[in-house]
Amino acid sequence: MKFQVITLFPELITAGASSGVLSQGIKKNLLSVSTINPRDFATDGHRTVDDRPFGGGDGMLMLPEILEASVAKARESGPTRVIYLSPQGPVLTTDKVRKLAELSNVTLVCGRYGGIDQRALNVLVDEELSIGDYVISGGELAALVVIDGVSRFLPGVLGHEASAEKDSFSNGLLEHPNFTRPREWQGQSVPEILLSGNHPKIEQWRRQIAILVTLQKRPELLGAIPKAEIEAAKAFAAGLSPGDKEACGLGGLGL
Numbered sequence: 205m206k207f208q209v210i211t212l213f214p215e216l217i218t219a220g221a222s223s224g225v226l227s228q229g230i231k232k233n234l235l236s237v238s239t240i241n242p243r244d245f246a247t248d249g250h251r252t253v254d255d256r257p258f259g260g261g262d263g264m265l266m267l268p269e270i271l272e273a274s275v276a277k278a279r280e281s282g283p284t285r286v287i288y289l290s291p292q293g294p295v296l297t298t299d300k301v302r303k304l305a306e307l308s309n310v311t312l313v314c315g316r317y318g319g320i321d322q323r324a325l326n327v328l329v330d331e332e333l334s335i336g337d338y339v340i341s342g343g344e345l346a347a348l349v350v351i352d353g354v355s356r357f358l359p360g361v362l363g364h365e366a367s368a369e370k371d372s373f374s375n376g377l378l379e380h381p382n383f384t385r386p387r388e389w390q391g392q393s394v395p396e397i398l399l400s401g402n403h404p405k406i407e408q409w410r411r412q413i414a415i416l417v418t419l420q421k422r423p424e425l426l427g428a429i430p431k432a433e434i435e436a437a438k439a440f441a442a443g444l445s446p447g448d449k450e451a452c453g454l455g456g457l458g459l
Contacts, residue, residue: 205235205307205358206281209347210274211314212253214239220348229361237351242266245273254317263318271324275311284309286330288320289343289350293332296350300333304350305357312350314343376428378418380410381452392451412440413452420457 209217221230221237229235243251254264278284285307294300304310313320313329325332335346355361383394397409415437418425426434441449441459449455 206309207237208278208311210240216344229355242270242274265318266320268321268324275328278311284311286311288313288329288332289346290332291334293334295334301353304354312347316342377414380414395448412437
């Protein structure tokens with residue numbers, strides 16, 4: 205999959221893609237991350253890419269012709285979906301990440317300062333996308349969030365093919381707690397079921413615990429979970445030992 209990022213600060217994207225999951229995916233030739241600097245299309249000696257907004261106001265706006273040239277450069281590699289990272293767009297979700305992972309070429313536009321002339325967005329951008337209801341200094345960090353999230357659903361990028369499917373939100377629930385050595389730490393013990401080797405029962409236990417974790421931390425996510433299953437998980441919680449409840453971080457559930 206090809207990611208192109210239109211940004212005035214390409215070094216931020218390069219640094220973000222140089223380690224971790226993204227770096228491994230790039231080394232395996234499963235994805236590529238490149239940048240397009242709008243300043244390369246400036247026509248004056250100062251490499252001007254923005255100007256003051258009509259009507260007054262704070263910040264500087266990227267000139268429409270500059271973004272037009274940048275997007276044209278991105279489209280030289282073939283058809284691409286152009287996405288503007290903006291707090292005004294729909295918030296990124298797991299479902300959206302999955303859909304983007306089905307594409308072969310995505311161009312992410314990073315705003316800076318006062319943003320971009322709205323006419324350029326009207327003509328050149330396919331959609332806007334937000335990573336949350338807050339404002340950051342520019343779209344570069346948001347672009348890296350999108351690239352990282354999407355890359356996790358590209359076959360072969362993660363070390364274990366099932367990893368992305370078991371993460372929080374992948375099945376509508378938060379992920380169950382996980383444990384490693386030692387078996388006991390700071391007075392808390394690993395739940396015995398996880399040491400049993402009975403994998404069907406372990407998976408059943410993890411599903412019920414995931415429902416309880418979601419009920420405690422993000423109950424609004426449970427809308428797609430059958431009520432009978434939620435009630436069964438509550439009954440299951442009543443039978444958990446105090447030690448298992450503590451180890452699983454379920455002390456605030458009140459069940």
